[in-house]
Amino acid sequence: MEVIDIIKPENQVFSKTCLMTDATLSYCPGCGHGTAHNLVMEVIDELGIVEDTIGVAPVGCSVLAYDFMNVDITQAAHGRAPALATAISRTWPNKYIFTYQGDGDLAAIGTAETIHACNRGENIVIIFVNNGIYGMTGGQMAPTTLPGMRTSTSPHGREIETMGSPLKITELIANLPGTYYVTRQSVHTHKHVRKAKKAIKNAFNNTRLKKGLSFIEIVSNCNSGWKMNPNESNNWMEENMFPYFPLGDIKVKGKLKQKS
Amino acid sequence: MSELRLMKGNEALAEATIRAGADAYFGYPITPQSEIIEYLMTERPEHRTGMVVLQAESEVAAINMVYGAASTGKRAMTSSSSPGISLKLEGVSYLAGAELPAVIVNVSRGGPGLGTIQPSQADYFQSVKGGGHGDYQLYVLAPASVQEMADFVSDAFDIAFKYRAPVLILSDGLIGQMMEKVVLKDQKERMPDEEIIEKYGDWATTGKKDRERNIITSLDLQPEKMEARVHRLQKKYEQMEKEDLRYEKIQCDDAEYLFVAYGSSARIAQKAVQLGREKGIKVGLLRPITLFPFPKQQLFELADQVKGILSVELSAGQMVEDVRLAVNDKVKVEHFGRTGGIIHTPEEIIEALELKIIKNGSN
Numbered sequence: 025m026e027v028i029d030i031i032k033p034e035n036q037v038f039s040k041t042c043l044m045t046d047a048t049l050s051y052c053p054g055c056g057h058g059t060a061h062n063l064v065m066e067v068i069d070e071l072g073i074v075e076d077t078i079g080v081a082p083v084g085c086s087v088l089a090y091d092f093m094n095v096d097i098t099q100a101a102h103g104r105a106p107a108l109a110t111a112i113s114r115t116w117p118n119k120y121i122f123t124y125q126g127d128g129d130l131a132a133i134g135t136a137e138t139i140h141a142c143n144r145g146e147n148i149v150i151i152f153v154n155n156g157i158y159g160m161t162g163g164q165m166a167p168t169t170l171p172g173m174r175t176s177t178s179p180h181g182r183e184i185e186t187m188g189s190p191l192k193i194t195e196l197i198a199n200l201p202g203t204y205y206v207t208r209q210s211v212h213t214h215k216h217v218r219k220a221k222k223a224i225k226n227a228f229n230n231t232r233l234k235k236g237l238s239f240i241e242i243v244s245n246c247n248s249g250w251k252m253n254p255n256e257s258n259n260w261m262e263e264n265m266f267p268y269f270p271l272g273d274i275k276v277k278g279k280l281k282q283k284s
Numbered sequence: 285m286s287e288l289r290l291m292k293g294n295e296a297l298a299e300a301t302i303r304a305g306a307d308a309y310f311g312y313p314i315t316p317q318s319e320i321i322e323y324l325m326t327e328r329p330e331h332r333t334g335m336v337v338l339q340a341e342s343e344v345a346a347i348n349m350v351y352g353a354a355s356t357g358k359r360a361m362t363s364s365s366s367p368g369i370s371l372k373l374e375g376v377s378y379l380a381g382a383e384l385p386a387v388i389v390n391v392s393r394g395g396p397g398l399g400t401i402q403p404s405q406a407d408y409f410q411s412v413k414g415g416g417h418g419d420y421q422l423y424v425l426a427p428a429s430v431q432e433m434a435d436f437v438s439d440a441f442d443i444a445f446k447y448r449a450p451v452l453i454l455s456d457g458l459i460g461q462m463m464e465k466v467v468l469k470d471q472k473e474r475m476p477d478e479e480i481i482e483k484y485g486d487w488a489t490t491g492k493k494d495r496e497r498n499i500i501t502s503l504d505l506q507p508e509k510m511e512a513r514v515h516r517l518q519k520k521y522e523q524m525e526k527e528d529l530r531y532e533k534i535q536c537d538d539a540e541y542l543f544v545a546y547g548s549s550a551r552i553a554q555k556a557v558q559l560g561r562e563k564g565i566k567v568g569l570l571r572p573i574t575l576f577p578f579p580k581q582q583l584f585e586l587a588d589q590v591k592g593i594l595s596v597e598l599s600a601g602q603m604v605e606d607v608r609l610a611v612n613d614k615v616k617v618e619h620f621g622r623t624g625g626i627i628h629t630p631e632e633i634i635e636a637l638e639l640k641i642i643k644n645g646s647n
Binding site: 074075078094098101107111115140 | 341346349352355378493499
């Protein structure tokens, strides 16, 4: 039997969402961005809301998100995506607005826009991909770079005394009354992918119900920036990133979850 | 119905923004323009027309909110004063690069730095020579009365959407704060969402329905594509120069000397024209209403007729450079202007004309 005989439409158990374009991803092999993109697009596809969805792309590795996401997208200046999303949501109150941002974009240069959009409780979804490094500009220190972690601007390791501690912005914004759903996920295993997708779907449903701001952090890897192969980087992420940025829901339906 | 009211320039601009059918205003308080957002918050335009008004967390957030709304085909405005405009210029450059229509208002004050809250026209370079980064120009309207503060709002939106480009209304603390009578135009309906989707569906990000996706960006990593974008922008600016130049000539027909002044300085220079003529000096005034495009050809022609030109602005001498470029050394061109928030008097302007142009050997 030829392969072509096996791959008949009736034999297919999975197909790529039409909301991912056929463009070759510009991300490094092993990077989590592709999976994160795919999950957001699958959710929009499954909810049947593409006609009413407007995305906002950041500056960083995912600056070209609009090449891969087959939805209407505006690309923002560095850090300003939540300001754009605020205005789009206010002037199109029945649309689904999401931002897709990295850690430098959201937690350094865009801190003010992030905090205030969250505090106002804008009816938007923020997807925050945290890989602890500036990937696109060549591996510089990010606000979420771990203590002791080597980057091109912390070549001797991040020194807490002079460079400060990694910013847990997700915990910070969870404490603001304006946020409705705050969760931290990852996309490095099948199990985590399924959980992350459920969280993203939950977030877009919150927009439909006009519940306010849903914030999804995805702790991810940067094997190029971390100078590891993909497997090593995923293991390193589990061993080092997850203890500092623990996975799970932080705030659900406007209520902070008690720490166990 | 049109309506006659006595208003501050800032208030007239705010009321005219509602009546122009604007969809959104995003601002941040700064003297001397805070009346704009205060007026809008008091008026509750969300009840009158559905227009959104939001106080942003910073000037930077406000201009990027404008960028967001503009990318979906909505009519959005922000306003500020000089230091705040400096903060907005990154966003303005992005608006120009991404080819988005928007209106930005500068009720300018003295600088540099925190400067003063008193009126000034020292933001001419910032307004017409880019200000932000990259090869772009702003279409710049300079109101000289409370009436023009009101009238220029709908003009600015029309130009912004004609060219898909940001438009700046460059006012100053004098025009913004002074009270005059103003005729307000009738309320224009806001464009319904369906009409926006139909009219701007070829570019605006309103949701992908019955078409390919729309992308708004100013990024082109391929040099050839980026150059094509830059050329496309320059074509718009050439068209603006051909089709949308605005200026006013006051008593220029028999003039032997000429003032060039815009905004509040034009009002004062107009009085100086009257004083000069009472003294027997035949002086006229060319008032650029748009600072870009600039009335270059008009100045070039007037230079054949007059013996000398005095450029008058509340700055250390900025517009005078464009006047000299236009005149191309045909006649003497000098600058006069007070700074730091001091407003020159008509008498001082006449004195400067006599001293710098008439006595000092015009050619």
